[in-house]
Amino acid sequence: MLSLKVMHYCIVSRDDKRSKMMSFEISSYIKKDAFFSFDEISPELIIVIGGDGTFLGALHKYIEKVGQIKFLCFNTGTIGYYNEFDVNSFKKCIDSIKERALPTRTFSLLKYSSGSCTHFAINELILSGLVKNVEYEVFLDGEKLEDYFGMGLVISSSTGSMGYNRSINGSILDIEIDGMQMTEIAAIRSKAYSPIGSPVVFSKDRVLTFKEKNSRPGSLLADNILLEEKCAKEFTISIAQEKVICYSLEKDPFLARLKKTLGF
Numbered sequence: 001m002l003s004l005k006v007m008h009y010c011i012v013s014r015d016d017k018r019s020k021m022m023s024f025e026i027s028s029y030i031k032k033d034a035f036f037s038f039d040e041i042s043p044e045l046i047i048v049i050g051g052d053g054t055f056l057g058a059l060h061k062y063i064e065k066v067g068q069i070k071f072l073c074f075n076t077g078t079i080g081y082y083n084e085f086d087v088n089s090f091k092k093c094i095d096s097i098k099e100r101a102l103p104t105r106t107f108s109l110l111k112y113s114s115g116s117c118t119h120f121a122i123n124e125l126i127l128s129g130l131v132k133n134v135e136y137e138v139f140l141d142g143e144k145l146e147d148y149f150g151m152g153l154v155i156s157s158s159t160g161s162m163g164y165n166r167s168i169n170g171s172i173l174d175i176e177i178d179g180m181q182m183t184e185i186a187a188i189r190s191k192a193y194s195p196i197g198s199p200v201v202f203s204k205d206r207v208l209t210f211k212e213k214n215s216r217p218g219s220l221l222a223d224n225i226l227l228e229e230k231c232a233k234e235f236t237i238s239i240a241q242e243k244v245i246c247y248s249l250e251k252d253p254f255l256a257r258l259k260k261t262l263g264f
Contacts, residue, residue, distance in 0.1 A: 007097070008039035012058040014050030019076045022087045023049050026074075029091060035098050045070055045097065049087060051077020056122070056223045059244065063120050070104060071246045072097065079260050081162070084250055097247070105248040107159050108178055108204070111240035112220065114232035119222050122244055123160030125237055127210065127218035128152040133188070134218035139209040146196050150187035152218055155180055155208065155237050162257060164224075170199040175254045178204040180239060204239040 009030065013023035026047060030036045036045075046062065046069055048055045055073050062069055072093060075083035085093055096102035112119040119125070127134060129151050136153070138145045156165035157180055158173040166172060170183035180202050187195035202208070212233045220228035250256045 006037045007035060007045055008037050008043050009045040009047060010038065010040045010043040011047045011049065012054060012061070013048075014054045014076060016050075016076070019049045019054075022074065022076060022090070026090050026094075030094055033094075033098065036094075043069060045072060048073040048083060049076055051075065051083060052079065052081050053077070055082045056225075059122060060120075060223065060225060066109070066120075066244055067242050069245070071244070072102075073246060081159075081257050081260065082246060084248060084253075084256070093247070102247050103249065104245050105250075105253065106243040106245055107175075108157055109240040109242055109244060110155060110157055110160075110180060110222075111238050111242075112222070112235060113238070114235035117232065119220065119227050120240060120242070121160075121222035122157060123163050123223045124154050124156040124165060126152060126154050126164070126221040126224075127231060128185075128221060129216070130219050133216060135213040135216035136218075137211040137213055138182075139211070140202070141207055142209070145208075147193050147213070148184065148187060148195055149190075149193045149216075150184060150195065152185040153210075154183045154185065156183065157181075157239075159257075160223075165199075171201065172258070173201065175257065177201075178239065180204075180206070180208075180237070182208065207236050207238045209236050210234065 011023050013019045046058050048058050073083040074085045074087040110121045110125050112125055135149045138148055154165050158175045158177045161173040165183050168183055181199055183199045184195055217230045220231050
């Protein structure tokens, strides 16, 4: 018989009747097992009950400890890209975690860096001109890539490519591709500006550098959360070393997400 170490957990639930009811049921079930110990400060397991928004909220709340955490996500929302488990299967899932029989899948994070300031996103980082257009010199691994002037830029992960990125005609990436994609929002073309005009996919080892021009900085949103009203004058975006770990049973998660996105 395996010698089991106590697993610290917490529950993050959406604020609706069904989710709160399931949160109570799960809490009542799990606290009877001495293997699990409730801990909101340093959890090793976060049980998410809701939709993708609930998952994103939980992820960003514990982002500084993401490498030490596994997420078990139950869907009581609509699409549920990350919340793949039926909430009615919670007993089986929790028992499987105790028996170390529930497989996991890792997802990459995007990383924004400027000096000692860092931010992370699992879906996308958006450089947005909330009031006026933004203007940046964009470099790839230190080499000039473009002069951008327009409403903003979206840097999405492969898992985030089916979200906001797709709505602005970005490409859908297989989530097995560990990279990032840059998609322009309403770029302005003129003699002074020559935007790329198409989504560009970069491998995981690439680094994008952005340098503000003419005092036209963008606001920074990570997974639709406003983090900086004005970005730093110079910053980089890359794939982070840290990974998000989620319990998953899907044999082909990309195909499953594609079906959800396209509605079949």
